[in-house]
Amino acid sequence: xxxxxxxxxxxxxxxxxxxxxxxxxxxxxxxxxxxxxxxxxxxxxxxxxxxxxxxxxxxxxxxxxxxxxxxxxxxxxxxxxxxxxxxxxxxxxxxxxxxxxxxxxxxxxxxxxxxxxxxxxxxxxxxxxxxxxxxxxxxxxxxxxxxxxxxxxxxxxxxxxxxxxxxxxxxxxxxxxxxxxxxxxxxxxxxxxxxxxxxxxxxxxxxxxxxxxxxxxxxxxxxxxxxxxxxxxxxxxxxxxxxxxxxxxxxxxxxxxxxxxxxxxxxxxxxxxxxxxxxxxxxxxxxxxxxxxxxxxxxxxxxxxxxxxxxxxxxxxxxxxxxxxxxxxxxxxxxxxxxxxxxxxxxxxxxxxxxxxxxxxxxxxxxxxxxxxxxxxxxxxxxxxxxxxxxxxxxxxxxxxxxxxxxxxxxxxxxxxxxxxxxxxxxxxxxxxxxxxxxxxxxxxxxxxxxxxxxxxxxxxxxxxxxxxxxxxxxxxxxxxxxxxxxxxxxxxxxxxxxxxxxxxxxxxxxxxxxxxxxxxxxxxxxxxxxxxxxxxxxxxxxxxxxxxxxxxxxxxxxxxxxxxxxxxxxxxxxxxxxxxxxxxxxxxxxxxxxxxxxxxxxxxxxxxxxxxxxxxxxxxxxxxxxxxxxxxxxxxxxxxxxxxxxxxxxxxxxxxxxxxxxxxxxxxxxxxxxxxxxxxxxxxxxxxxxxxxxxxxxxxxxxxxxxxxxxxxxxxxxxxxxxxxxxxxxx
Amino acid sequence: xxxxxxxxxxxxxxxxxxxxxxxxxxxxxxxxxxxxxxxxxxxxxxxxxxxxxxxxxxxxxxxxxxxxxxxxxxxxxxxxxxxxxxxxxxxxxxxxxxxxxxxxxxxxxxxxxxxxxxxxxxxxxxxxxxxxxxxxxxxxxxxxxxxxxxxxxxxxxxxxxxxxxxxxxxxxxxxxxxxxxxxxxxxxxxxxxxxxxxxxxxxxxxxxxxxx
Numbered sequence: 001x002x003x004x005x006x007x008x009x010x011x012x013x014x015x016x017x018x019x020x021x022x023x024x025x026x027x028x029x030x031x032x033x034x035x036x037x038x039x040x041x042x043x044x045x046x047x048x049x050x051x052x053x054x055x056x057x058x059x060x061x062x063x064x065x066x067x068x069x070x071x072x073x074x075x076x077x078x079x080x081x082x083x084x085x086x087x088x089x090x091x092x093x094x095x096x097x098x099x100x101x102x103x104x105x106x107x108x109x110x111x112x113x114x115x116x117x118x119x120x121x122x123x124x125x126x127x128x129x130x131x132x133x134x135x136x137x138x139x140x141x142x143x144x145x146x147x148x149x150x151x152x153x154x155x156x157x158x159x160x161x162x163x164x165x166x167x168x169x170x171x172x173x174x175x176x177x178x179x180x181x182x183x184x185x186x187x188x189x190x191x192x193x194x195x196x197x198x199x200x201x202x203x204x205x206x207x208x209x210x211x212x213x214x215x216x217x218x219x220x221x222x223x224x225x226x227x228x229x230x231x232x233x234x235x236x237x238x239x240x241x242x243x244x245x246x247x248x249x250x251x252x253x254x255x256x257x258x259x260x261x262x263x264x265x266x267x268x269x270x271x272x273x274x275x276x277x278x279x280x281x282x283x284x285x286x287x288x289x290x291x292x293x294x295x296x297x298x299x300x301x302x303x304x305x306x307x308x309x310x311x312x313x314x315x316x317x318x319x320x321x322x323x324x325x326x327x328x329x330x331x332x333x334x335x336x337x338x339x340x341x342x343x344x345x346x347x348x349x350x351x352x353x354x355x356x357x358x359x360x361x362x363x364x365x366x367x368x369x370x371x372x373x374x375x376x377x378x379x380x381x382x383x384x385x386x387x388x389x390x391x392x393x394x395x396x397x398x399x400x401x402x403x404x405x406x407x408x409x410x411x412x413x414x415x416x417x418x419x420x421x422x423x424x425x426x427x428x429x430x431x432x433x434x435x436x437x438x439x440x441x442x443x444x445x446x447x448x449x450x451x452x453x454x455x456x457x458x459x460x461x462x463x464x465x466x467x468x469x470x471x472x473x474x475x476x477x478x479x480x481x482x483x484x485x486x487x488x489x490x491x492x493x494x495x496x497x498x499x500x501x502x503x504x505x506x507x508x509x510x511x512x513x514x515x516x517x518x519x520x521x522x523x524x525x526x527x528x529x530x531x532x533x534x535x536x537x538x539x540x541x542x543x544x545x546x547x548x549x550x551x552x553x554x555x556x557x558x559x560x561x562x563x564x565x566x567x568x569x570x571x572x573x574x575x576x577x578x579x580x581x582x583x584x585x586x587x588x589x590x591x592x593x594x595x596x597x598x599x600x601x602x603x604x605x606x607x608x609x610x611x612x613x614x615x616x617x618x619x620x621x622x623x624x625x626x627x628x629x630x631x632x633x634x635x636x637x638x639x640x641x642x643x644x645x646x647x648x649x650x651x652x653x654x655x656x657x658x659x660x661x662x663x664x665x666x667x668x669x670x671x672x673x674x675x676x677x678x679x680x681x682x683x684x685x686x687x688x689x690x691x692x693x694x695x696x697x698x699x700x701x702x703x704x705x706x707x708x709x710x711x712x713x714x715x716x717x718x719x720x721x722x723x724x725x726x727x728x729x730x731x732x
Numbered sequence: 733x734x735x736x737x738x739x740x741x742x743x744x745x746x747x748x749x750x751x752x753x754x755x756x757x758x759x760x761x762x763x764x765x766x767x768x769x770x771x772x773x774x775x776x777x778x779x780x781x782x783x784x785x786x787x788x789x790x791x792x793x794x795x796x797x798x799x800x801x802x803x804x805x806x807x808x809x810x811x812x813x814x815x816x817x818x819x820x821x822x823x824x825x826x827x828x829x830x831x832x833x834x835x836x837x838x839x840x841x842x843x844x845x846x847x848x849x850x851x852x853x854x855x856x857x858x859x860x861x862x863x864x865x866x867x868x869x870x871x872x873x874x875x876x877x878x879x880x881x882x883x884x885x886x887x888x889x890x891x892x893x894x895x896x897x898x899x900x901x902x903x904x905x906x907x908x909x910x911x912x913x914x915x916x917x918x919x920x921x922x923x924x925x926x927x928x929x930x931x932x933x934x935x936x937x938x939x940x941x942x943x944x
Binding site: 023026028125192240242468620625627668670 | 849876
């Protein structure tokens with residue numbers, strides 16, 4: 001189905017199932033520990049051997065020699081796989097560094113070997129017997145230092161400009177020129193990257209944990225140099241990804257190689273201490289923001305440059321994109337500056353670009369409001385735009401940022417805030433509130449699905465879409481139930497299998513809108529097949545309560561299926577609506593913090609998010625997406641930082657003890673409000689994504705609240721108490 | 733949710749899978765080709781304990797954690813391995829009613845113990861009240877930390893009932909209550925990266941209220 005004109009009324013608008021708060025249909029499995037994750041698939045293949053991955057202990061250089069004899073001779077060991085004996089391997093386009101290193105080493109903890117043994121304990125013990133001599137090469141690991149050598153844009157990413165930024169900024173009566181820093185961050189999903197691989201002849205099956213089934217299938221085939229049709233990828237449950245499982249990673253490749261070497265199914269989970277340096281991370285940024293405004297608070301010039309580093313051929317962290325779209329200004333400059341660093345591969349983590357970008361921009365907006373003596377909510381409202389500022393003939397499909405800010409301010413009690421910092425005391429706590437805008441684009445990508453109807457009236461949805469905790473199972477079931485006019489108990493959803501039609505997959509908050517639209521398209525086709533089978537006119541057939549009605553005729557849905565059943569497959573594909581309209585999601589975050597007057601300990605006391613993100617397909621799981629993102633935003637603001645050893649070139653705190661993420665005690669009760677919105681420009685579902693919006697801006701709202709509480713402006717995340725201590729106000 | 737075909741899991745299936753695993757993992761080890769290296773044959777030991785009320789006897793490499801004994805030898809895969817270092821809490825199980833990180837304890841240390849995993853609290857056709865409350869309040873997303881969260885939550889309410897104080901207890905002379913602050917403090921060993929904390933506390937609070 002080609003979606004090239006705005007949606008009109010369709011069966012989804014009945015909202016009998018879609019749009020209602022619905023408990024997850026996979027809930028009973030997940031809460032009883034019976035949802036099967038990759039490493040624990042004892043049910044799929046017998047005689048599984050255990051693989052244990054070994055990582056490089058240098059960041060850059062060569063393996064001079066590697067002695068695996070002791071490991072090979074250790075009890076229970078079946079094989080030791082290295083680049084030297086694995087056979088030729090290609091590198092897929094979506095991987096920046098090779099997944100099995102050697103002799104060349106591109107980053108610390110790059111996998112260099114897999115030990116396969118009869119038991120996990122034997123594989124782990126034998127892995128420790130491998131002796132490696134490295135020839136170390138000098139590398140660049142320090143973004144601060146590398147930044148000095150990068151003054152302009154890279155060839156692939158030219159600056160975006162409008163008007164005369166330099167002149168307008170210089171002439172602006174009120175100016176801000178400030179630099180902000182965000183650290184390297186790790187996805188730290190709870191389920192380690194894990195795969196079971198088994199060969200049957202030249203056919204490879206992997207049970208794995210991956211957000212993008214078709215990417216994994218394509219890239220595993222390419223890496224191994226075998227036809228894509230020979231690779232079967234299965235990933236029905238994913239224990240968190242956040243972008244870390246978008247790509248083929250070492251666990252999958254190593255399991256496949258281990259299984260080929262031993263003739264046995266092999267299972268591999270990346271050990272937790274290996275994950276943060278072996279896989280991808282969100283790169284650190286240094287962001288310079290300049291804003292010029294008139295005394296009445298109109299922005300005349302806005303500039304945002306962001307420095308980040310990556311391995312050769314890597315991409316920059318695009319922290320400036322939202323600045324092209326969020327506020328009006330006639331003179332604009334945005335651009336990325338990319339340095340080569342020999343740290344592990346930088347890549348997408350939840351809301352790549354916007355998450356670190358808004359952490360900086362939305363502090364800058366707070367600082368500017370302070371300079372102007374304007375309320376920060378009002379300052380943002382005053383600079384709203386309903387069109388793409390760089391292309392004024394291109395409107396936003398929907399843009400309710402102002403409504404989010406106004407409603408949030410009212411519900412949060414914003415009017416009680418003291419504009420003067422450090423004026424609000426509650427016992428030992430200095431209390432402050434902060435606000436930030438949330439912004440994240442709505443991305444359109446094709447998505448296919450197959451829908452089957454059987455003689456019992458059961459509807460089965462099959463698509464390679466994944467559920468990474470986002471609630472895909474449930475919203476796809478809701479979509480099929482609404483379209484076919486049946487209850488949720490009549491729908492089965494099968495996901496995460498490369499034998500199913502290729503979906504949008506999970507990433508970039510594009511999953512919900514695109515994958516449900518794909519199921520919508522397949523259901524339209526199935527409805528036509530049903531009507532035809534019943535001899536009804538498909539245009540006026542109504543599907544409701546398990547019955548199909550047309551004029552004064554009606555028949556049970558199941559009757560149309562008959563013994564052989566009916567199946568339909570289709571995909572949603574998009575025309576140019578994404579070009580003619582700017583499609584984005586909006587929100588406003590409000591946060592109250594307490595800062596201990598003596599110790600500068602920071603506690604988040606209240607959080608509210610107001611979101612405008614099109615039709616909310618399942619308010620229960622969408623709310624969970626937002627509160628989860630708000631929680632990740634607390635981590636980004638207050639604790640998360642991969643500490644870089646700039647001499648040895650690796651992330652030092654590479655486990656869940658050293659890399660601190662929020663725990664229960666860090667998170668208060670959280671409130672979420674969704675504005676009533678439908679976006680007929682986005683898809684027949686009239687929905688947009690929400691899973692990343694909830695993270696965008698949270699960090700800055702917290703930073704602004706800390707400033708309001710203490711008067712101290714910290715521009716260097718995470719905001720830990722040591723950065724506040726010598727700047728705390730004198731209090732009695 | 734209707735189980736998609738091969739995902740069908742029943743209590744009987746969980747138990748049957750377990751017997752096969754024991755046979756498989758105690759089979760003979762293949763002789764390595766290279767004999768020159770110093771050999772360290774695994775030291776095996778037998779251990780008996782009950783898992784979800786059922787007696788179990790295993791012969792194990794003594795390095796095997798309770799978590800791996802459950803997951804890889806008994807095929808009781810509800811307890812999850814998130815970090816294998818006691819940092820995340822996904823492997824939380826109840827031993828003699830008290831919660832522990834199953835990855836931080838060796839299986840052979842549990843002779844005679846009674847182990848309860850998430851499957852022992854309830855299965856899809858008969859949810860424990862805490863499991864039902866997690867579903868109702870959407871106290872999970874990806875589901876990987878969830879078995880640990882729920883085992884911890886059940887134990888936390890028992891700890892509060894037993895009068896065991898926590899860092900959040902304001903007074904050691906009066907019995908602790910299941911306040912949000914107490915629950916958040918006591919649940920802080922169970923990380924949820926999806927960030928379902930606010931909903932988890934709502935779920936536990938509802939169960940605590942029902943119990944009171």
